[in-house]
Amino acid sequence: MIRVLLAEDMHMIRAALTALLRLESDLEVVAEVTRGDEIVPAALRVRPDVAIVDIDLPVLDGITAAAHLREVLPTCRILVLTAMGQPGQVRRALSAGIEAFLVKDAPGDRLADAIRRTAAGLRVLDTELVASAMEYGESPLTPREATVLRETARGASAEEIAARLHLSAGTVRNYLTGAITKTGARNKIDAIRIAEDAGWL
Known part of the structure:
Protein backbone atom coordinates (compact mmCIF):
# COMPACT_ATOMS: atom_id res chain seq x y z
CA MET A 1 0.00 0.00 0.00
CA ILE A 2 1.35 3.43 -1.01
CA ARG A 3 0.63 6.03 1.68
CA VAL A 4 -0.21 9.45 0.23
CA LEU A 5 -0.28 12.93 1.76
CA LEU A 6 -2.40 15.39 -0.25
CA ALA A 7 -1.73 19.14 -0.06
CA GLU A 8 -4.38 21.13 -1.93
CA ASP A 9 -6.11 24.32 -0.76
CA MET A 10 -9.21 24.13 -2.99
CA HIS A 11 -11.79 21.97 -1.21
CA MET A 12 -13.54 20.60 -4.30
CA ILE A 13 -10.31 19.66 -6.03
CA ARG A 14 -8.94 18.04 -2.87
CA ALA A 15 -12.15 16.05 -2.37
CA ALA A 16 -12.14 14.96 -6.02
CA LEU A 17 -8.50 13.84 -5.84
CA THR A 18 -9.12 11.94 -2.62
CA ALA A 19 -12.16 10.21 -4.12
CA LEU A 20 -10.19 9.37 -7.25
CA LEU A 21 -7.30 7.87 -5.30
CA ARG A 22 -9.67 5.82 -3.11
CA LEU A 23 -10.64 3.90 -6.26
CA GLU A 24 -7.10 2.54 -6.44
CA SER A 25 -6.59 -0.55 -4.28
CA ASP A 26 -2.89 0.14 -3.69
CA LEU A 27 -3.16 3.86 -2.79
CA GLU A 28 -4.24 5.27 0.58
CA VAL A 29 -4.65 8.98 1.41
CA VAL A 30 -3.35 9.19 4.99
CA ALA A 31 -3.42 13.00 5.41
CA GLU A 32 -4.90 16.08 3.77
CA VAL A 33 -3.62 19.64 4.32
CA THR A 34 -4.62 22.99 2.84
CA ARG A 35 -1.52 25.15 3.43
CA GLY A 36 2.14 24.82 2.56
CA ASP A 37 3.30 25.27 6.15
CA GLU A 38 1.18 22.28 7.23
CA ILE A 39 2.95 19.79 4.95
CA VAL A 40 6.06 19.03 7.03
CA PRO A 41 4.26 18.62 10.40
CA ALA A 42 1.64 16.35 8.80
CA ALA A 43 4.27 14.31 6.97
CA LEU A 44 6.31 13.81 10.14
CA ARG A 45 3.14 12.63 11.88
CA VAL A 46 1.89 10.13 9.23
CA ARG A 47 5.11 9.25 7.32
CA PRO A 48 3.69 9.11 3.77
CA ASP A 49 5.47 7.40 0.88
CA VAL A 50 4.42 10.14 -1.55
CA ALA A 51 3.33 13.75 -0.99
CA ILE A 52 1.12 15.26 -3.70
CA VAL A 53 1.67 18.99 -3.44
CA ASP A 54 -0.24 21.75 -5.24
CA ILE A 55 2.16 24.40 -6.48
CA ASP A 56 -0.06 27.33 -5.40
CA LEU A 57 -0.61 26.87 -1.67
CA PRO A 58 -1.25 29.67 0.84
CA VAL A 59 1.30 30.72 3.48
CA LEU A 60 4.12 28.69 1.85
CA ASP A 61 4.16 27.83 -1.85
CA GLY A 62 4.24 24.18 -2.90
CA ILE A 63 7.79 24.07 -4.23
CA THR A 64 9.28 25.74 -1.14
CA ALA A 65 7.25 23.44 1.11
CA ALA A 66 8.33 20.41 -0.95
CA ALA A 67 11.99 21.41 -0.64
CA HIS A 68 11.59 21.63 3.18
CA LEU A 69 9.87 18.24 3.23
CA ARG A 70 12.69 16.75 1.19
CA GLU A 71 15.20 17.95 3.80
CA VAL A 72 13.40 16.65 6.89
CA LEU A 73 11.86 13.47 5.45
CA PRO A 74 13.97 12.30 2.50
CA THR A 75 12.14 8.94 2.35
CA CYS A 76 8.96 10.73 1.22
CA ARG A 77 8.83 11.17 -2.56
CA ILE A 78 7.20 14.32 -3.94
CA LEU A 79 4.76 14.84 -6.81
CA VAL A 80 4.01 18.50 -7.56
CA LEU A 81 0.70 19.40 -9.24
CA THR A 82 0.02 22.63 -11.11
CA ALA A 83 -2.92 24.07 -13.02
CA MET A 84 -0.52 25.59 -15.54
CA GLY A 85 2.86 24.35 -16.63
CA GLN A 86 4.79 27.57 -16.03
CA PRO A 87 8.40 27.18 -17.25
CA GLY A 88 9.94 28.97 -14.27
CA GLN A 89 8.02 26.80 -11.81
CA VAL A 90 9.17 23.65 -13.59
CA ARG A 91 12.78 24.85 -13.37
CA ARG A 92 12.33 25.60 -9.65
CA ALA A 93 10.87 22.15 -9.08
CA LEU A 94 13.73 20.48 -10.94
CA VAL A 103 -0.43 19.28 -14.69
CA LYS A 104 -3.82 19.04 -12.97
CA ASP A 105 -5.74 18.35 -16.17
CA ALA A 106 -3.91 15.04 -16.68
CA PRO A 107 -6.23 12.00 -16.81
CA GLY A 108 -6.94 10.29 -13.48
CA ASP A 109 -5.17 7.08 -14.44
CA ARG A 110 -2.08 9.11 -15.28
CA LEU A 111 -2.05 10.58 -11.77
CA ALA A 112 -2.34 7.14 -10.18
CA ASP A 113 0.44 5.85 -12.44
CA ALA A 114 2.59 8.90 -11.60
CA ILE A 115 2.16 8.21 -7.86
CA ARG A 116 3.24 4.59 -8.32
CA ARG A 117 6.24 5.55 -10.44
CA THR A 118 7.23 8.30 -7.98
CA ALA A 119 6.94 5.87 -5.05
CA ALA A 120 9.17 3.45 -6.97
CA GLY A 121 11.88 6.10 -7.18
CA LEU A 122 11.34 7.12 -10.81
CA ARG A 123 11.14 10.68 -12.11
CA VAL A 124 7.81 11.59 -13.69
CA LEU A 125 8.09 14.74 -15.77
CA ASP A 126 5.96 15.89 -18.68
CA THR A 127 8.41 16.17 -21.61
CA GLU A 128 6.65 19.24 -23.04
CA LEU A 129 6.85 21.02 -19.66
CA VAL A 130 10.56 20.25 -19.34
CA ALA A 131 11.32 21.35 -22.92
CA SER A 132 9.41 24.58 -22.34
CA ALA A 133 11.30 25.20 -19.07
CA MET A 134 14.67 24.69 -20.75
CA GLU A 135 13.72 27.05 -23.56
CA TYR A 136 12.47 29.80 -21.24
CA GLY A 137 15.60 29.93 -19.10
CA GLU A 138 16.34 30.90 -15.52
CA SER A 139 14.70 33.84 -13.83
CA PRO A 140 16.65 37.06 -14.40
CA LEU A 141 15.36 38.45 -11.10
CA THR A 142 17.38 38.54 -7.90
CA PRO A 143 15.63 37.07 -4.84
CA ARG A 144 14.98 40.59 -3.53
CA GLU A 145 13.54 41.80 -6.86
CA ALA A 146 11.27 38.76 -6.98
CA THR A 147 10.10 39.41 -3.41
CA VAL A 148 9.34 43.07 -4.14
CA LEU A 149 7.49 42.17 -7.34
CA ARG A 150 5.52 39.43 -5.55
CA GLU A 151 4.50 41.84 -2.77
CA THR A 152 3.55 44.45 -5.38
CA ALA A 153 1.38 41.84 -7.11
CA ARG A 154 -0.44 41.35 -3.80
CA GLY A 155 -1.27 45.06 -3.74
CA ALA A 156 1.32 46.29 -1.23
CA SER A 157 2.66 49.82 -1.66
CA ALA A 158 6.39 50.65 -1.77
CA GLU A 159 6.11 52.00 1.78
CA GLU A 160 4.41 48.82 3.07
CA ILE A 161 7.00 46.62 1.38
CA ALA A 162 9.80 48.79 2.77
CA ALA A 163 8.46 48.42 6.32
CA ARG A 164 8.09 44.66 5.91
CA LEU A 165 11.61 44.17 4.49
CA HIS A 166 13.31 46.82 6.66
CA LEU A 167 14.34 48.88 3.63
CA SER A 168 13.72 52.44 2.49
CA ALA A 169 10.85 53.10 0.08
CA GLY A 170 13.43 54.38 -2.44
CA THR A 171 15.32 51.06 -2.30
CA VAL A 172 12.08 49.17 -2.87
CA ARG A 173 11.36 51.36 -5.91
CA ASN A 174 14.87 50.64 -7.22
CA TYR A 175 14.25 46.89 -6.90
CA LEU A 176 10.96 47.33 -8.72
CA THR A 177 12.64 49.29 -11.51
CA GLY A 178 15.26 46.54 -11.80
CA ALA A 179 12.53 43.92 -12.10
CA ILE A 180 10.74 45.92 -14.79
CA THR A 181 13.98 46.32 -16.76
CA LYS A 182 15.06 42.68 -16.46
CA THR A 183 11.68 41.32 -17.55
CA GLY A 184 11.55 43.72 -20.50
CA ALA A 185 8.25 45.06 -19.22
CA ARG A 186 6.59 48.42 -19.87
CA ASN A 187 5.55 48.95 -16.25
CA LYS A 188 5.14 47.09 -12.95
CA ILE A 189 1.81 45.51 -13.98
CA ASP A 190 3.42 44.17 -17.16
CA ALA A 191 6.44 42.94 -15.15
CA ILE A 192 4.14 41.05 -12.77
CA ARG A 193 2.30 39.44 -15.70
CA ILE A 194 5.54 38.41 -17.45
CA ALA A 195 7.09 37.05 -14.23
CA GLU A 196 3.94 35.14 -13.25
CA ASP A 197 3.54 33.64 -16.73
CA ALA A 198 7.16 32.48 -16.59
CA GLY A 199 6.71 31.10 -13.08
CA TRP A 200 9.42 33.35 -11.63
CA LEU A 201 7.26 34.51 -8.71
Missing part, protein backbone atom coordinates in the same frame (compact mmCIF):
# COMPACT_ATOMS: atom_id res chain seq x y z
CA SER A 95 16.31 22.52 -9.03
CA ALA A 96 14.65 21.54 -5.74
CA GLY A 97 15.04 17.87 -6.69
CA ILE A 98 11.31 17.23 -7.13
CA GLU A 99 10.79 13.72 -8.52
CA ALA A 100 7.52 14.34 -10.34
CA PHE A 101 5.74 17.30 -11.88
CA LEU A 102 2.25 16.91 -13.36
Whole structure:
Protein backbone atom coordinates (compact mmCIF):
# COMPACT_ATOMS: atom_id res chain seq x y z
CA MET A 1 0.00 0.00 0.00
CA ILE A 2 1.35 3.43 -1.01
CA ARG A 3 0.63 6.03 1.68
CA VAL A 4 -0.21 9.45 0.23
CA LEU A 5 -0.28 12.93 1.76
CA LEU A 6 -2.40 15.39 -0.25
CA ALA A 7 -1.73 19.14 -0.06
CA GLU A 8 -4.38 21.13 -1.93
CA ASP A 9 -6.11 24.32 -0.76
CA MET A 10 -9.21 24.13 -2.99
CA HIS A 11 -11.79 21.97 -1.21
CA MET A 12 -13.54 20.60 -4.30
CA ILE A 13 -10.31 19.66 -6.03
CA ARG A 14 -8.94 18.04 -2.87
CA ALA A 15 -12.15 16.05 -2.37
CA ALA A 16 -12.14 14.96 -6.02
CA LEU A 17 -8.50 13.84 -5.84
CA THR A 18 -9.12 11.94 -2.62
CA ALA A 19 -12.16 10.21 -4.12
CA LEU A 20 -10.19 9.37 -7.25
CA LEU A 21 -7.30 7.87 -5.30
CA ARG A 22 -9.67 5.82 -3.11
CA LEU A 23 -10.64 3.90 -6.26
CA GLU A 24 -7.10 2.54 -6.44
CA SER A 25 -6.59 -0.55 -4.28
CA ASP A 26 -2.89 0.14 -3.69
CA LEU A 27 -3.16 3.86 -2.79
CA GLU A 28 -4.24 5.27 0.58
CA VAL A 29 -4.65 8.98 1.41
CA VAL A 30 -3.35 9.19 4.99
CA ALA A 31 -3.42 13.00 5.41
CA GLU A 32 -4.90 16.08 3.77
CA VAL A 33 -3.62 19.64 4.32
CA THR A 34 -4.62 22.99 2.84
CA ARG A 35 -1.52 25.15 3.43
CA GLY A 36 2.14 24.82 2.56
CA ASP A 37 3.30 25.27 6.15
CA GLU A 38 1.18 22.28 7.23
CA ILE A 39 2.95 19.79 4.95
CA VAL A 40 6.06 19.03 7.03
CA PRO A 41 4.26 18.62 10.40
CA ALA A 42 1.64 16.35 8.80
CA ALA A 43 4.27 14.31 6.97
CA LEU A 44 6.31 13.81 10.14
CA ARG A 45 3.14 12.63 11.88
CA VAL A 46 1.89 10.13 9.23
CA ARG A 47 5.11 9.25 7.32
CA PRO A 48 3.69 9.11 3.77
CA ASP A 49 5.47 7.40 0.88
CA VAL A 50 4.42 10.14 -1.55
CA ALA A 51 3.33 13.75 -0.99
CA ILE A 52 1.12 15.26 -3.70
CA VAL A 53 1.67 18.99 -3.44
CA ASP A 54 -0.24 21.75 -5.24
CA ILE A 55 2.16 24.40 -6.48
CA ASP A 56 -0.06 27.33 -5.40
CA LEU A 57 -0.61 26.87 -1.67
CA PRO A 58 -1.25 29.67 0.84
CA VAL A 59 1.30 30.72 3.48
CA LEU A 60 4.12 28.69 1.85
CA ASP A 61 4.16 27.83 -1.85
CA GLY A 62 4.24 24.18 -2.90
CA ILE A 63 7.79 24.07 -4.23
CA THR A 64 9.28 25.74 -1.14
CA ALA A 65 7.25 23.44 1.11
CA ALA A 66 8.33 20.41 -0.95
CA ALA A 67 11.99 21.41 -0.64
CA HIS A 68 11.59 21.63 3.18
CA LEU A 69 9.87 18.24 3.23
CA ARG A 70 12.69 16.75 1.19
CA GLU A 71 15.20 17.95 3.80
CA VAL A 72 13.40 16.65 6.89
CA LEU A 73 11.86 13.47 5.45
CA PRO A 74 13.97 12.30 2.50
CA THR A 75 12.14 8.94 2.35
CA CYS A 76 8.96 10.73 1.22
CA ARG A 77 8.83 11.17 -2.56
CA ILE A 78 7.20 14.32 -3.94
CA LEU A 79 4.76 14.84 -6.81
CA VAL A 80 4.01 18.50 -7.56
CA LEU A 81 0.70 19.40 -9.24
CA THR A 82 0.02 22.63 -11.11
CA ALA A 83 -2.92 24.07 -13.02
CA MET A 84 -0.52 25.59 -15.54
CA GLY A 85 2.86 24.35 -16.63
CA GLN A 86 4.79 27.57 -16.03
CA PRO A 87 8.40 27.18 -17.25
CA GLY A 88 9.94 28.97 -14.27
CA GLN A 89 8.02 26.80 -11.81
CA VAL A 90 9.17 23.65 -13.59
CA ARG A 91 12.78 24.85 -13.37
CA ARG A 92 12.33 25.60 -9.65
CA ALA A 93 10.87 22.15 -9.08
CA LEU A 94 13.73 20.48 -10.94
CA SER A 95 16.31 22.52 -9.03
CA ALA A 96 14.65 21.54 -5.74
CA GLY A 97 15.04 17.87 -6.69
CA ILE A 98 11.31 17.23 -7.13
CA GLU A 99 10.79 13.72 -8.52
CA ALA A 100 7.52 14.34 -10.34
CA PHE A 101 5.74 17.30 -11.88
CA LEU A 102 2.25 16.91 -13.36
CA VAL A 103 -0.43 19.28 -14.69
CA LYS A 104 -3.82 19.04 -12.97
CA ASP A 105 -5.74 18.35 -16.17
CA ALA A 106 -3.91 15.04 -16.68
CA PRO A 107 -6.23 12.00 -16.81
CA GLY A 108 -6.94 10.29 -13.48
CA ASP A 109 -5.17 7.08 -14.44
CA ARG A 110 -2.08 9.11 -15.28
CA LEU A 111 -2.05 10.58 -11.77
CA ALA A 112 -2.34 7.14 -10.18
CA ASP A 113 0.44 5.85 -12.44
CA ALA A 114 2.59 8.90 -11.60
CA ILE A 115 2.16 8.21 -7.86
CA ARG A 116 3.24 4.59 -8.32
CA ARG A 117 6.24 5.55 -10.44
CA THR A 118 7.23 8.30 -7.98
CA ALA A 119 6.94 5.87 -5.05
CA ALA A 120 9.17 3.45 -6.97
CA GLY A 121 11.88 6.10 -7.18
CA LEU A 122 11.34 7.12 -10.81
CA ARG A 123 11.14 10.68 -12.11
CA VAL A 124 7.81 11.59 -13.69
CA LEU A 125 8.09 14.74 -15.77
CA ASP A 126 5.96 15.89 -18.68
CA THR A 127 8.41 16.17 -21.61
CA GLU A 128 6.65 19.24 -23.04
CA LEU A 129 6.85 21.02 -19.66
CA VAL A 130 10.56 20.25 -19.34
CA ALA A 131 11.32 21.35 -22.92
CA SER A 132 9.41 24.58 -22.34
CA ALA A 133 11.30 25.20 -19.07
CA MET A 134 14.67 24.69 -20.75
CA GLU A 135 13.72 27.05 -23.56
CA TYR A 136 12.47 29.80 -21.24
CA GLY A 137 15.60 29.93 -19.10
CA GLU A 138 16.34 30.90 -15.52
CA SER A 139 14.70 33.84 -13.83
CA PRO A 140 16.65 37.06 -14.40
CA LEU A 141 15.36 38.45 -11.10
CA THR A 142 17.38 38.54 -7.90
CA PRO A 143 15.63 37.07 -4.84
CA ARG A 144 14.98 40.59 -3.53
CA GLU A 145 13.54 41.80 -6.86
CA ALA A 146 11.27 38.76 -6.98
CA THR A 147 10.10 39.41 -3.41
CA VAL A 148 9.34 43.07 -4.14
CA LEU A 149 7.49 42.17 -7.34
CA ARG A 150 5.52 39.43 -5.55
CA GLU A 151 4.50 41.84 -2.77
CA THR A 152 3.55 44.45 -5.38
CA ALA A 153 1.38 41.84 -7.11
CA ARG A 154 -0.44 41.35 -3.80
CA GLY A 155 -1.27 45.06 -3.74
CA ALA A 156 1.32 46.29 -1.23
CA SER A 157 2.66 49.82 -1.66
CA ALA A 158 6.39 50.65 -1.77
CA GLU A 159 6.11 52.00 1.78
CA GLU A 160 4.41 48.82 3.07
CA ILE A 161 7.00 46.62 1.38
CA ALA A 162 9.80 48.79 2.77
CA ALA A 163 8.46 48.42 6.32
CA ARG A 164 8.09 44.66 5.91
CA LEU A 165 11.61 44.17 4.49
CA HIS A 166 13.31 46.82 6.66
CA LEU A 167 14.34 48.88 3.63
CA SER A 168 13.72 52.44 2.49
CA ALA A 169 10.85 53.10 0.08
CA GLY A 170 13.43 54.38 -2.44
CA THR A 171 15.32 51.06 -2.30
CA VAL A 172 12.08 49.17 -2.87
CA ARG A 173 11.36 51.36 -5.91
CA ASN A 174 14.87 50.64 -7.22
CA TYR A 175 14.25 46.89 -6.90
CA LEU A 176 10.96 47.33 -8.72
CA THR A 177 12.64 49.29 -11.51
CA GLY A 178 15.26 46.54 -11.80
CA ALA A 179 12.53 43.92 -12.10
CA ILE A 180 10.74 45.92 -14.79
CA THR A 181 13.98 46.32 -16.76
CA LYS A 182 15.06 42.68 -16.46
CA THR A 183 11.68 41.32 -17.55
CA GLY A 184 11.55 43.72 -20.50
CA ALA A 185 8.25 45.06 -19.22
CA ARG A 186 6.59 48.42 -19.87
CA ASN A 187 5.55 48.95 -16.25
CA LYS A 188 5.14 47.09 -12.95
CA ILE A 189 1.81 45.51 -13.98
CA ASP A 190 3.42 44.17 -17.16
CA ALA A 191 6.44 42.94 -15.15
CA ILE A 192 4.14 41.05 -12.77
CA ARG A 193 2.30 39.44 -15.70
CA ILE A 194 5.54 38.41 -17.45
CA ALA A 195 7.09 37.05 -14.23
CA GLU A 196 3.94 35.14 -13.25
CA ASP A 197 3.54 33.64 -16.73
CA ALA A 198 7.16 32.48 -16.59
CA GLY A 199 6.71 31.10 -13.08
CA TRP A 200 9.42 33.35 -11.63
CA LEU A 201 7.26 34.51 -8.71
